[in-house]
Amino acid sequence: MPKGPTKRRPQTTARLLEAALETFAERGFYGASIEEICERAGYTRGAFYSNFRNKEALFFALFDLHARRVVERLTRAVDELAEPPDADDVVRAVLTRMSALDETERRWYLLSTEFTLHAVRNPDTARTLAEHDRRLREEVAGLLGRLFDRLDRRPTVDLDTLARLTTAVHEGSLAQSLVEPDELAPEELAVTFLPLLFEAVSQKRRAPRRRRTE
Structure with missing residues (x-):
C-alpha cells in the first residue's frame, strides 16, 4: 500500500493549486510569492518544491x-x-x-x-x-x-x-x-x-x- 506522504500528495497538490489561484488573482502572477501561496495553503516551501518546480x-x-x-x-x-x-x-x-x-x-x-x-x-x-x-x-x-x-x-x-x-x-x-x-x-x-x-x-x-x- 502507498505510504503516508504518497497518499497525501494529491491533497497537498489540490490545496496548493487552490491557494495559488486565489493568490494569483489577488496579487497577480508576478506579485504573488511562493511564500504567500504556501502560507495560504498551510504548507512549507519544501512541500511546494516537492510538487512544483516554480x-x-x-x-x-x-x-x-x-x-x-x-x-x-x-x-x-x-x-x-x-x-x-x-x-x-x-x-x-x-x-x-x-x-x-x-x-x-x-x-x-x-x-x-x-x-x-x-x-x-x-x-x-x-x-x-x-x-x-x-x-x-x-x-x-x-x-x-x-x-x-x-x-x-x-x-x-x-x-x-x-x-x-x-x-x-x-x-x-x-x-x-x-x-x-x-x-x-x-x-x-x-x-x-x-x-x-x-x-x-x-x-x-x-x-x-x-x-x-x-
Missing part, C-alpha cells in the same frame, strides 16, 4: 485543471441536448449552459490574461503555453465536430481554426463583461453571434441517393 509549473498545472473542467462542462452540455436538437437553438443552448461566471472563472481569467502577456515576452514560455493551448483546442475541435453531427451539418472550415475563433470570441466577450458587468452579461456576445457563425461555416448534409429499382 511558479510557471504551478500555472500550467492550473491550466490543465481548468481545461479538464471546460471540456467536462462542454461535453455534458452536448450530451444533454434534446434529441433531436432544434437546429436554430442548439448552439445557443450549449453556450448558455457554459455562460455562468463564478468566482473561480473570474480568478482564472485574471490569471490567464496576465500569464499570456508574460508568455508573449518569453519565447520558451510561449512555446509551452502554445502546446497546452493546442491540447485543449484539440478537445474543443472534437466537441465542435460532435455539435455539427448533432445538427446534421458538415463544417466547411477547419475545426481547429474554428476552435481558435470560438475561444477568441469567448475570451473577448468575457473581458468586456468583467469591465462592464451592468452593460454586458457573460457570453452575451458569444451566445448572440456564434450561432450565426456556425451556420455560416457549415452546410446541411445531403441525404444519400436512393438506387433506382429496375
